[in-house]
Amino acid sequence: MQNTDDKIIQKAILVGVGTSKNIYDIDKSMDELKELANAAGAEVLYSIVQNKEKIEATYYIGKGKVEEVKMFADNLEANTVIFNNELSGSQIRNLEDALDLKVIDRTALILDIFATRAKTRDAKLQVELAQLRYRLPRLVGINSSMSRLGAGIGTRGPGEQKLELDRRKIKEKITDIKNELKEIKKQRETQRSKRVKNRIPIVALVGYTNAGKSTIMNRVLQKYMGDNEDKQVFEKDMLFATLDTYHRKVELPDNKSFILIDTIGFVSELPHSLVEAFKATLEEIREADYLIHVVDSSDAHLDMQVKVTRDVLDEFGIKDIPYTVCYNKIDLVEDEDFLNRSTGLYISALEESDIEKLVEDIRGNIFNDYIKCKFLIPYDQGQIVNNLMKNFTILNTEHTGEGTLIEVEVDEENYNRYNKYIVE
Ligand SMILES: Nc1nc2c(ncn2[C@@H]2O[C@H](COP(=O)(O)OP(=O)(O)OP(=O)(O)O)[C@@H](O)[C@H]2O)c(=O)[nH]1
Ligand SMILES: [Mg+2]
Numbered sequence: 054m055q056n057t058d059d060k061i062i063q064k065a066i067l068v069g070v071g072t073s074k075n076i077y078d079i080d081k082s083m084d085e086l087k088e089l090a091n092a093a094g095a096e097v098l099y100s101i102v103q104n105k106e107k108i109e110a111t112y113y114i115g116k117g118k119v120e121e122v123k124m125f126a127d128n129l130e131a132n133t134v135i136f137n138n139e140l141s142g143s144q145i146r147n148l149e150d151a152l153d154l155k156v157i158d159r160t161a162l163i164l165d166i167f168a169t170r171a172k173t174r175d176a177k178l179q180v181e182l183a184q185l186r187y188r189l190p191r192l193v194g195i196n197s198s199m200s201r202l203g204a205g206i207g208t209r210g211p212g213e214q215k216l217e218l219d220r221r222k223i224k225e226k227i228t229d230i231k232n233e234l235k236e237i238k239k240q241r242e243t244q245r246s247k248r249v250k251n252r253i254p255i256v257a258l259v260g261y262t263n264a265g266k267s268t269i270m271n272r273v274l275q276k277y278m279g280d281n282e283d284k285q286v287f288e289k290d291m292l293f294a295t296l297d298t299y300h301r302k303v304e305l306p307d308n309k310s311f312i313l314i315d316t317i318g319f320v321s322e323l324p325h326s327l328v329e330a331f332k333a334t335l336e337e338i339r340e341a342d343y344l345i346h347v348v349d350s351s352d353a354h355l356d357m358q359v360k361v362t363r364d365v366l367d368e369f370g371i372k373d374i375p376y377t378v379c380y381n382k383i384d385l386v387e388d389e390d391f392l393n394r395s396t397g398l399y400i401s402a403l404e405e406s407d408i409e410k411l412v413e414d415i416r417g418n419i420f421n422d423y424i425k426c427k428f429l430i431p432y433d434q435g436q437i438v439n440n441l442m443k444n445f446t447i448l449n450t451e452h453t454g455e456g457t458l459i460e461v462e463v464d465e466e467n468y469n470r471y472n473k474y475i476v477e
Contacts, residue, residue, distance in 0.1 A: 063095035063155075063205055066126050069137035070114060071104045077321050077361075079104075079137075081354045085321060086137050086159060092292045093166050093206045098129040112151065113144050119151050126154055133206070135162060139324070142191035160187055160324035161207040166293055167327065168211045175237055176296040177211035179334065182230045183326040184210065185223050192220060245340060253302070253444070254311045254419040257338045259366065260347035261358035262292045262318025265381040268402040269347060269411070270301065270315040276408050277303050286315050293318060298337045305412070307446045309420055309462075314341065321361045328368065335369055343418050344376035345411070350399070351385035377414060423462045427477035431456040437471060 067086050071079035079102055087097050103118045112119050113136065122134060133155045134148065140158040148156045157165075164184050171177040258266040267288035274284050278301075286299045296317050304310040317334055328335075338344070344366075348358055359378065366372070378397035384404065392399050398414055400407035425448070430437050434456075441447065441461050449460040458476070468475075 063090075063093075063133045064129070064131045065090055065095045065097050065133040065135050066122060066129070066131045067097060067100040067135050067137065068114060068118075068122060069100070069102045070108065071102055072106050072108075077357055081357055082137060082321060084354070086135065086162075088292060089159070089162050089166065089320075090135055093162055093169075095133060095135070095206060098131050099125050101125065108138075111144070111147050113138060113140055113148070119148065123152050126152060133157065135159070135206075140191075145191060155205065155207075157207040159322060160326070163320065163324055163327065165206045165209050167296060168209045170293055171211045171296050172287075173297050175234075175334070178230050178234055178237070179331055180211045180296075180327075182227065182234070183324070183329070183331075185227050185230070186326045186329070187324070189220070189223055189227075192223075241337075245337075254342045255314060255340055256311050256343045256345060256415050256419065257314040257316060257341035258345050258347055259316055259338060259376075260318065260362050261349065261352075262320050263290065263294070264318065264347040264349040264352075264358065265402050266318065266347045267295050267315050269345070269379075269381065269408070270299070270313055272402050272405075272408045273303055273313060273412060274301055276405065277305060277412070292320065296334075298334050300337075303412075305416065308442075308444065309416065309423075309446055310444065311415065311419055314338070319362050319365045321357060323361075323365065328365070332369075335365075338366070339369070339371055339374075341374055343415065344371075344374050345415070346376050346378045347381050348378060349382050350380040350391065351382045375418060377418070379411065420462075420464075422465055424465065424468045425460070425462050426468060426475055427458060427460045428471055428474040429453070429456050429458050429476045430471075430474050434474075437474070441467070441471075 067083060067090065069079055069083045069086065075082070083100055083102060087100065090097050101118070101122060103114050105115065109115055114122075125131070126134065131154065134152060134157075136156065136158040138158060139160050140148070140156070145156050145158070164180065164187060167180045168184065171180045258269060260266055267286045271285050271288055274281070278284060284301055286301075287294055295315060298317070299315040301313050301315075302310055303313050314337060316338060317331060346359070346362060348355055352358060378395070380391075380397055380399045381402055383391070383399050384401040398411060400411055402408065428437075428441070438457050438459065441459060441463065445464075445467070446462045447459065448462065451458040463471075
């Protein structure tokens with residue numbers, strides 16, 4: 054996607070404002086902004102930070118700082134300025150007038166990356182909704198931006214769609230998308246209630262973007278489900294490789310099975326419009342019985358990653374699901390003390406024995422309410438035997454005069470369901 058869909062190479066200057074109220078360290082945040090800019094195909098030439106307690110209404114930064122930005126931009130021949138903060142429509146316009154450059158903010162940048170990465174209908178709709186919601190209050194600024202420098206970051210829509218710039222049409226489109234998403238939500242709920250009925254435990258991989266969630270998912274599938282290309286999910290060294298939720302069933306050799314979910318990665322200061330739009334996707338995490346919080350151990354900003362992930366989960370009210378922190382990519386860590394930093398799992402997704410270790414951890418946490426018992430199932434109830442054989446660990450079977458005697462480890466629900474056949 055590197056500049057194939059827009060003719061201009063974006064040469065960018067980054068601008069950030071640090072205040073004592075910043076939740077995340079401004080330097081870390083600026084490093085990340087650079088990665089985001091690269092992910093959107095821009096080349097970053099320089100980065101400017103202003104420490105300032107009060108935000109200026111006109112330009113967000115102070116007037117003097119605007120001149121400094123202009124000077125650097127002229128000298129380095131930049132054509133774009135990317136702000137680390139969210140700007141209003143009039144701030145965008147004022148800055149563009151003063152700088153005579155294209156101005157975009159962190160939110161537009163993230164939305165742009167999402168727009169070029171969204172693959173499924175669902176993800177595309179959610180991104181478009183977020184983009185339209187972002188645009189609506191900023192039409193003045195964005196319109197001038199379009200006429201000034203044409204295409205590029207901040208103007209790309211999901212797929213081939215052209216983004217609307219007309220207020221009335223945007224409103225209509227928002228309503229249409231919301232309706233379509235409602236339909237999708239209904240379908241999801243049906244699928245979910247089916248899963249709940251089957252009662253297979255659900256394990257969700259959550260965490261910061263690029264932590265290795267999809268890689269772990271693929272390695273688990275390869276190990277336990279064989280090489281089935283169709284089931285593999287997309288993994289790549291880039292921000293926001295996954296924009297959707299993927300469910301896969303994992304069957305362990307002893308017949309116990311669980312559903313593994315791969316989810317969208319998080320990033321600090323995720324735009325609110327985006328969080329809103331992706332609620333349906335994140336909703337799926339809520340049904341999990343166990344969370345694997347995946348962290349990239351080799352990332353210098355690892356503590357921030359952990360905090361951001363916790364914050365986003367908190368925002369969704371996901372607090373009660375048991376979880377473990379999984380420090381992934383330890384093959385890239387040289388510091389031996391790292392392994393003692395806190396409790397959690399330390400793995401490399403590339404190491405088969407570590408994948409087994411992770412699955413053992415999952416096993417210990419999701420099947421612990423299984424009950425070992427003996428059922429005597431009459432021969433005319435063959436479907437019960439089939440269900441037990443298919444879904445649970447069979448310890449022993451015997452054919453008696455009255456039916457199949459079956460010793461098995463079952464979950465509580467099936468224990469209660471077939472209660473009348475229990476003999477021991
Ligand atoms: N060296 C090393 N690389 C890893 C490991 N796990 C994942 N990677 C690499 O890290 C990159 C990101 O992996 P993904 O699995 O796509 O990350 P993700 O968490 O799914 O990212 P998003 O979908 O963006 O949220 C890929 O290039 C992987 O090959 C690991 O244990 N060691
Ligand atoms: Mg992924």
